[in-house]
Amino acid sequence: xxxxxxxxxxxxxxxxxxxxxxxxxxxxxxxVLPLYDEIFKxxxxxHVLVRHEQAAVHAAEGYARSTGKVGVxxxxxxxxxxxxxxxxxxxLMDSIPIICLTGQxxxxxxxxxxxxxxxxxxxxxxxxxxNYLVKTPEKLARTLHEAFHVASSGRPGPVVIDLxxxxxxxxxxxxxxxxxxHRTYNPVVKGDRADIERAMALLATAKKPILYCxxxxxxxxxxxxxxxxxxxxxxxxxxxxxxxxLGAYPASDKQYLGMLGMHGTYEANMAxxxxxxxxxxxxxxxxxxxxxxDFFSPGSQKIQIDIDPSSINKNVPVDIGxxxxxxxxLEDMTKVWKAKQYKINAKALDGWWKEIDLWREKRCxxxxxxxxxxxxxxxxxxxxxLTRDRKTYxxxxxxxxxxxxxxxxxxEHPHEWMTSGGLGTMxxxxxxxxxxxxxxxxxxxxxxxxxxxxxxxxxECATLKQYHLPVKTVILNNRYxxxxxxxxxxxxxxxxxxxxxxxxxxxxxxxxxxxxTGLTCKDPADLDAVLQQMLDIDxxxxxxxxxxxxxxxxxxxxxxxxxxxxxxxxxxxEDQAIDSDEGMVLV
Amino acid sequence: MKETxxxxxxxSVLVENxxxxxxxxxxxxxxxxxxxxxxxxxxxxxxxxxxxxxVVTSGTPMVIEQIKAQLSRLVPVHKVSDLTLSGPCVERExxxxxxxxxxEKRVESLRIADIFKARAVxxxxxxxxYEIIGSTEKIDAxxxxxxxxxxxxxxxxxxxxxxxxxxxx
Numbered sequence: 001x002x003x004x005x006x007x008x009x010x011x012x013x014x015x016x017x018x019x020x021x022x023x024x025x026x027x028x029x030x031x032v033l034p035l036y037d038e039i040f041k042x043x044x045x046x047h048v049l050v051r052h053e054q055a056a057v058h059a060a061e062g063y064a065r066s067t068g069k070v071g072v073x074x075x076x077x078x079x080x081x082x083x084x085x086x087x088x089x090x091x092l093m094d095s096i097p098i099i100c101l102t103g104q105x106x107x108x109x110x111x112x113x114x115x116x117x118x119x120x121x122x123x124x125x126x127x128x129x130x131n132y133l134v135k136t137p138e139k140l141a142r143t144l145h146e147a148f149h150v151a152s153s154g155r156p157g158p159v160v161i162d163l164x165x166x167x168x169x170x171x172x173x174x175x176x177x178x179x180x181x182h183r184t185y186n187p188v189v190k191g192d193r194a195d196i197e198r199a200m201a202l203l204a205t206a207k208k209p210i211l212y213c214x215x216x217x218x219x220x221x222x223x224x225x226x227x228x229x230x231x232x233x234x235x236x237x238x239x240x241x242x243x244x245x246l247g248a249y250p251a252s253d254k255q256y257l258g259m260l261g262m263h264g265t266y267e268a269n270m271a272x273x274x275x276x277x278x279x280x281x282x283x284x285x286x287x288x289x290x291x292x293x294d295f296f297s298p299g300s301q302k303i304q305i306d307i308d309p310s311s312i313n314k315n316v317p318v319d320i321g322x323x324x325x326x327x328x329x330l331e332d333m334t335k336v337w338k339a340k341q342y343k344i345n346a347k348a349l350d351g352w353w354k355e356i357d358l359w360r361e362k363r364c365x366x367x368x369x370x371x372x373x374x375x376x377x378x379x380x381x382x383x384x385x386l387t388r389d390r391k392t393y394x395x396x397x398x399x400x401x402x403x404x405x406x407x408x409x410x411x412e413h414p415h416e417w418m419t420s421g422g423l424g425t426m427x428x429x430x431x432x433x434x435x436x437x438x439x440x441x442x443x444x445x446x447x448x449x450x451x452x453x454x455x456x457x458x459x460e461c462a463t464l465k466q467y468h469l470p471v472k473t474v475i476l477n478n479r480y481x482x483x484x485x486x487x488x489x490x491x492x493x494x495x496x497x498x499x500x501x502x503x504x505x506x507x508x509x510x511x512x513x514x515x516x517t518g519l520t521c522k523d524p525a526d527l528d529a530v531l532q533q534m535l536d537i538d539x540x541x542x543x544x545x546x547x548x549x550x551x552x553x554x555x556x557x558x559x560x561x562x563x564x565x566x567x568x569x570x571x572x573x574e575d576q577a578i579d580s581d582e583g584m585v586l587v
Numbered sequence: 588m589k590e591t592x593x594x595x596x597x598x599s600v601l602v603e604n605x606x607x608x609x610x611x612x613x614x615x616x617x618x619x620x621x622x623x624x625x626x627x628x629x630x631x632x633x634x635x636x637x638x639x640x641x642v643v644t645s646g647t648p649m650v651i652e653q654i655k656a657q658l659s660r661l662v663p664v665h666k667v668s669d670l671t672l673s674g675p676c677v678e679r680e681x682x683x684x685x686x687x688x689x690x691e692k693r694v695e696s697l698r699i700a701d702i703f704k705a706r707a708v709x710x711x712x713x714x715x716x717y718e719i720i721g722s723t724e725k726i727d728a729x730x731x732x733x734x735x736x737x738x739x740x741x742x743x744x745x746x747x748x749x750x751x752x753x754x755x756x
Contacts, residue, residue, distance in 0.1 A: 121607060122610070125607070125610060125611060125614055129662070130661075130662040133606070133607075135606075150662055183665075184603055184662060184663055184665050309656045309659060309660065310653060310656035312656070313649055313652055313653070314653055314656075317590070
């Protein structure tokens with residue numbers, strides 16, 4: 001095939017189009033002007049103008065997580081790139097496929113401390129899956145296609161391509177995606193058959209089995225989630241999900257124990273602690289999940305399935321590690337289970353479920369909704385009830401509201417829950433919701449946020465307005481950085497150092513200033529009507545809900561404690577502090 | 588081996604010879620808190636643009652396994668090989684050792700160099716530069732002996748290693 005010669009910017013746009021990209025989230029600047037000129041001249045790829053580069057990455061994350069596609073970001077050199085760093089780190093921690101194109105000063109100026117120059121590949125090296133600086137036009141097309149392969153295969157992640165301005169302006173040859181093959185990066189997707197057979201043989205001997213599933217199942221795709229449901233129903237094994245895994249298994253299913261971890265359910269954590277065979281599927285034994293490692297699930301044999309070999313045996317030694325894509329491995333597990341005619345020990349499993357039912361009786365997520373003040377959990381529950389018949393996507397910021405949303409909104413399907421899990425990035429929710437809404441214009445997109453988190457990317461209200469994105473932002477306003485306040489109460493003698501939200505804006509006027517609707521709600525009796533009003537408005541809405549400012553997020557495994565030493569809300573009165581110096585130094 | 592026992596491993600990493608690849612490897616070690624006791628890097632295949640990085644590191648078996656897994660998932664890495672585990676291997680280092688001395692000390696340094704099969708590659712009336720090749724331990728021993736004899740400067744290459752026999756990476 002004869003090489004097609006174009007200018008560098010045309011090559012970039014052609015490569016994006018050939019990779020199936022429909023939308024780019026970005027912000028222009030000097031170094032990327034040639035690319036923006038090219039964007040102006042075409043209409044294949046839609047550009048969404050954000051108001052801060054961090055938000056561009058979060059929007060692309062929301063787009064990627066709700067569609068399973070690669071999210072694409074375009075920012076300029078220097079501050080454009082450095083502003084994107086938080087988003088890139090977020091995408092790395094949560095394994096979200098992102099391509100971030102960054103402008104760079106012309107090659108002859110690199111290293112000269114030129115205007116808006118930053119060592120972008122140096123700065124982003126530890127916060128990307130991989131990054132490139134394109135120094136010659138010949139490498140441009142190849143690099144772009146390679147980057148999509150790297151971002152989306154194996155354990156997905158963000159990839160930065162740094163594009164010097166002279167490369168964008170000069171002539172460059174174009175290669176089709178099919179002409180590019182990666183020399184080194186070709187991750188294994190099929191799990192080792194012998195390992196899978198050993199794992200199934202072990203499961204067949206289990207008396208107290210559990211499936212502990214994470215974001216890897218969702219990253220593997222809807223088919224993998226379906227296989228997970230089939231496998232658990234076939235074997236009767238209880239399922240718990242991580243924060244990242246919510247939606248991988250239907251929350252309404254009777255075999256579902258709820259989320260596990262620091263703010264997970266009592267039954268999920270107790271079952272993790274007492275199980276005898278644990279199968280970790282696309283989950284990485286994060287510290288928020290395991291609690292104190294010395295006491296983590298002490299009596300179990302562990303099987304771990306992960307596409308990333310470095311996730312296996314990282315924090316918790318496992319008995320059988322299976323490297324491969326969750327979907328492929330689940331398919332083989334099901335085949336092996338059927339072929340060998342394995343049966344779970346029905347009598348033992350029955351006893352196990354009886355134990356679990358006793359834990360369930362604690363009703364660890366229960367709360368009382370009084371007449372005078374709105375409980376934050378109640379807002380989530382009511383919103384869930386009111387949106388049951390709609391295609392609904394939820395994003396959150398970080399803190400108490402995030403945990404309440406995770407606990408109380410029942411997710412039935414994958415790709416409908418977008419939250420910053422690993423990095424815990426305040427300011428994630430609103431831009432992520434923009435990305436989701438761009439991908440699903442007709443769906444209901446709700447951002448649960450807090451009065452502190454929402455301020456971290458509040459400028460994106462302008463983007464919501466500009467593109468008529470009907471995102472519903474619900475602020476659970478307790479006038480505190482709630483999770484900080486909770487830790488200060490429990491671990492720091494109720495010394496609320498700097499965690500009170502002084503000088504909050506009037507969110508109704510704020511919404512008004514940006515040109516859309518702001519609502520408030522204080523009275524529990526009005527809640528349903530206001531939520532419904534918000535859902536019925538065709539356009540963006542900010543709803544400021546005044547919630548109980550003393551409410552803490554329970555259950556809770558304090559840092560440094562094992563799973564079976566959870567704090568439950570009802571036994572924790574106002575002044576109960578956790579007496580633990582060890583806990584205080586942990587995060 | 589006990590789970591908590593720290594052992595030393597020599598790991599060879601075959602990488603694409605592209606800019607930034609060494610920074611990726613070093614950044615991985617510093618970012619994740621792993622040790623680098625020695626590091627050697629040079630291109631070994633000019634035709635296929637491959638370089639070989641040899642890292643001597645230490646840690647518990649779980650940490651060593653992590654290091655190898657983390658190295659393997661770097662995009663420009665072709666192959667990672669733990670020479671300490673894969674069988675017998677040859678490990679060599681080269682050092683240039685400058686000794687400034689006169690009289691008996693100068694003569695004594697020459698005698699020791701002879702025992703260690705070190706060569707004098709530069710000489711003036713009051714100095715020698717010795718070139719010594721050997722295992723890390725041998726070079727450490729040589730340097731220790733030179734200390735009282737006017738040792739004034741050392742340059743070491745770090746360990747280059749390869750497995751014995753027909754086994755290749």
